[in-house]
Amino acid sequence: MNNNQKRLETAISNILRFGVLISVSLSTIGIILYYLSNGSEQVSLDSTWNVNTKNFFTFIYQVPFSSSSFDFILMSFGIVILMLTPYIRVITSIVYFAFVKDLKYLAITSIVFIIITLSLLRV
Amino acid sequence: MSSVLGGTIGALTGLGGAAIIIPILVLLGVPIKYAIAASMVAIIATSSGSASSYVRDELSNIRAAFYLEIFTVIGAIVGATITSFIAPVYLYFFFAFFLLTSFIGFSSSKHSDIPNTEQDKFAKWLRLEGSYYDKALGKEIYYKMTKPALAGPGMFVAGLAAGMLGIGAGAFKVSIHELVLKMPTKVSTATSNFIIGMTALAGSSVYFSSGLFFLNLAAPLAVGTTAGAFIGARILRRLTNKTSRYLFMIVLVYILVEMIYKGVTSL
Numbered sequence: 546m547n548n549n550q551k552r553l554e555t556a557i558s559n560i561l562r563f564g565v566l567i568s569v570s571l572s573t574i575g576i577i578l579y580y581l582s583n584g585s586e587q588v589s590l591d592s593t594w595n596v597n598t599k600n601f602f603t604f605i606y607q608v609p610f611s612s613s614s615f616d617f618i619l620m621s622f623g624i625v626i627l628m629l630t631p632y633i634r635v636i637t638s639i640v641y642f643a644f645v646k647d648l649k650y651l652a653i654t655s656i657v658f659i660i661i662t663l664s665l666l667r668v
Numbered sequence: 669m670s671s672v673l674g675g676t677i678g679a680l681t682g683l684g685g686a687a688i689i690i691p692i693l694v695l696l697g698v699p700i701k702y703a704i705a706a707s708m709v710a711i712i713a714t715s716s717g718s719a720s721s722y723v724r725d726e727l728s729n730i731r732a733a734f735y736l737e738i739f740t741v742i743g744a745i746v747g748a749t750i751t752s753f754i755a756p757v758y759l760y761f762f763f764a765f766f767l768l769t770s771f772i773g774f775s776s777s778k779h780s781d782i783p784n785t786e787q788d789k790f791a792k793w794l795r796l797e798g799s800y801y802d803k804a805l806g807k808e809i810y811y812k813m814t815k816p817a818l819a820g821p822g823m824f825v826a827g828l829a830a831g832m833l834g835i836g837a838g839a840f841k842v843s844i845h846e847l848v849l850k851m852p853t854k855v856s857t858a859t860s861n862f863i864i865g866m867t868a869l870a871g872s873s874v875y876f877s878s879g880l881f882f883l884n885l886a887a888p889l890a891v892g893t894t895a896g897a898f899i900g901a902r903i904l905r906r907l908t909n910k911t912s913r914y915l916f917m918i919v920l921v922y923i924l925v926e927m928i929y930k931g932v933t934s935l
Contacts, residue, residue, distance in 0.1 A: 569713065569894050572887040620887040624709060627890060628872060631865035632715040638684045638730060650731055657737045661866065664745050664873040 557637050564630040568655060570661030635661065700756050700763075703832075705875035706885040708748070708868055713890040715865030725915055729855055733862045740863055741870045743824040748874035750828075756765075760931030766829055 635658050642651040751759065826841045841860045 565716045565894065569891050572891050576888055591868070608775065613911055624886055624890065627709065627712050628869055630867045631712060632714075634862075638734065649732065653731075653738065654734045657734055657866065658740060659865060660738070660741050660745070661870050661873070664741075664870050665876075 554654050557634060560637075561630050561634060564626055564633070568623045568627035568630070570623075571626065572651030575615075575617070575623060578619065632661065700759050701751065702885060704751060705872075705878070706889050708871045708875055709886045710889040710893045711868040712865055712872065713894045715861055715868060729859050730862070733859045736841075736859075737863050737866050739821065739824040740826060740867045743826065743828040744867045744871040745874055747828040748871045748878075752874065752878040757931055760927050762829075764927040764931065768924065793807070 635654065639651065639654045639658060642648075642654055841863065
């Protein structure tokens with residue numbers, strides 16, 4: 546069982562690392578595009594860049610369809626993927642605890658998961 | 669302003685990026701709430717990034733992490749919500765206060781190398797124990813944790829601070845891990861890292877719908893911190909312990925002063 550655990554852990558950390566890498570790459574490309582099209586380094590904090598959707602998941606839907614420039618889309622996906630990395634990590638752990646039938650921790654992990662999901666959904 | 673990217677690189681000298689980035693951003697003229705919201709997301713990058721270090725994953729105690737996370741997450745959500753509502757001026761002072769406590773915590777770090785083997789009933793029920801292979805010592809170390817009931821509320825406070833200030837509050841968490849739970853140092857750092865990622869996610873979720881979140885601030889920040897962590901780790905190896913402590917102190921004091929100044933001038 547411990548061996549399985551090790552392999553699971555390796556798999557998870559690879560996913561995480563991969564996820565961060567993709568995220569950062571997307572964002573970087575987005576940033577470069579932004580820089581190219583804007584000419585200056587100035588970051589303008591106006592409403593075009595403001596994120597103000599009802600919740601996280603709405604954001605994921607909206608972005609590809611809203612007007613926005615390609616750099617915005619890239620950065621958005623970059624950030625979205627980034628935010629998903631810990632989320633997936635939690636889900637993986639839930640699966641793990643279910644697999645080894647550790648009910649106590651299945652419950653605990655699920656509590657955490659539910660809290661986070663609720664927060665991503667509401668407000 | 670997006671040469672903040674470059675700035676964050678310098679930031680990663682061991683304090684934990686966010687605590688330094690936010691002041692830098694503020695210095696550059698960014699309203700503090702925006703800085704906090706953006707940095708919350710950037711922290712996820714540092715957390716997930718370092719959690720990928722295979723050795724660390726072996727080290728982090730997942731059970732402990734999730735148990736503690738329950739408290740931390742709630743704290744973070746509450747904290748982030750508070751920040752969305754209160755006047756920015758309070759945030760400057762809170763930040764300064766937090767830095768102060770980190771300062772104290774840092775100067776008086778003491779931990780024994782002997783693994784703890786006592787456990788209270790609650791800890792036993794939660795099965796808070798584990799083992800890891802310590803490369804430095806060349807052997808497998810078994811450890812147990814204790815007093816989780818006390819650690820819970822502690823983590824709530826840590827989460828609160830994290831959510832409110834947009835930071836990882838890593839130092840605070842590590843001290844709880846070590847002093848209350850009696851975790852071995854390496855496990856403590858690794859577990860803390862894992863926790864921070866989830867906490868940051870929770871915090872970000874609140875900021876997302878608060879209108880305080882700017883993509884063109886967050887994205888460069890995330891990229892910059894990741895790069896910074898990478899570079900910082902390299903540099904750290906070359907510095908002597910004394911130098912890095914010294915550096916740490918200087919930066920800390922500077923930020924402290926700056927935060928207080930900002931707070932006072934906004935009154």
